[in-house]
Amino acid sequence: MARTSASTRRARALRPNSPVGSWRPPAREGISPRKTVLVGRVPADVAYWAASAGDSPFSPGERLPAGRILERPVPAWYHPAVPPEPPIPFHYEVLYADRDLIVVDKPHFLPTTSNGRIVRETVQTRLRVEYGEDEIVPLHRLDRLTSGVVVCSRNPATRGAYQELFARRKVHKEYHALVSSPLERAAGVVDLGMRKERGERQVRVDPAGTRTRTWLEGRGDEVVLRPETGHTHQLRVLLNYLGSPIVGDDTYPVDKGLALYDFSTPLALVATSLWLRDPFTGKRRRFSISRDWRGTLGQL
Incomplete structure (x- = not known):
């Protein structure tokens, strides 16, 4: 069977697929x-x-006059009123950029995307403003308190191919964490059921919950983790369950409450690298932070 070239795959992805009559401001x-x-x-x-x-x-795109009585439901776009937000004094580092992707090292405390409370001070909004591109969208998310590699799409035409890699778990990630006490097990894979109830900040370990799977290796007060699934707080819950909660964790084992603008204690969890096989070239690509992650924890 003849192989499809990268240029052909890209050309197919670039075909317009927006429905006729659609419009978005x-x-x-x-x-x-x-x-x-x-x-x-x-x-x-x-x-x-x-x-x-x-x-x-x-x-499509026609302004709807205020006060007009609509005789039938009308789908409409609007820009929500977004008040000013206190600045988050930490900045991402751009690790890589091409016509399809922008890869950054996200700092602690800066949300990847809007969490409902913070809209302006996010990786997505800052990148859009910096590059002047409305279509920049993170392909995955790191917790607000976690720092490290985040891959963003800047090209809607090729975005789906990269999103599919994440959906099919074809993207591999490595994290490093500092823990409050050494991990007893040396290395191995841990399967753990987890459940998050609506309105609760903590995720609970539950054998009947969603299955999670993580490879980890303890190295004294440092743990290397490679998650195979992507549950909320997966690594934080896992290490707390194993008796080695992450240094600086405000939720495990004790939930200290949400403090969006308390920057005094960073969570010692960093996504140090991410690798995937490019859907267009077929080449393996690896993105890694360039900083000494342990050293920067003490500088915050």
Whole structure:
């Protein structure tokens, strides 16, 4: 069977696939618009634009007059009012960039994407503003308190191929952590069920919960981890369960409460490297942080 060239695969990915009649306003200050469905009177709180044609009486992108009575539901876009936010005084380092990807070393305390409370001070919003590109989207997420490698897509046409790698667990990650007490087991794979209840910050170990799988190796107060699954707080829960909670963890074993702007104690967990096989070239690509991760913990 003849092999498909990288250029052919890329050309196929670049074919437009947006449905006819769709429209979306550009981001504003790096913040994406939101979609809603209006019924009855058009509110006057913010501007609204028709989202799509279909059976709507408005053309895609047409401004909906405030006060207009809508006789049928109309999908619409709007820019939410986003108030100023306290600055987060830590910055990412760009490790790599090409026409498809931007790879950064995310600092501790900076969210990857909006968490509902923080919208402006995120990796996604900052990158969009810095590069002037509305389509920059992280392909995966690190916890706000975790630092390290984050891969972002900047090209919507090729994004799906990279997203599929993450969905199929074809992307490999390595983390390093400092723990409060040495890990008793030397190395091996741990399977653990985990469950997160709505409204609770802590994830619980539950044999009937979602299965997680992690390879780890203890090296004194340092642990190397390679997760094969991606559950919320997976590595933090695992090490706490094994009796070696991560230094600086504000949630395990004791939940100290959410403190978004307390930068005094970084979580000693760093995503040091990530590797994948490129879906277009077939080549193995590895992205790693360039800093001494242990040394930088003491500088925060």
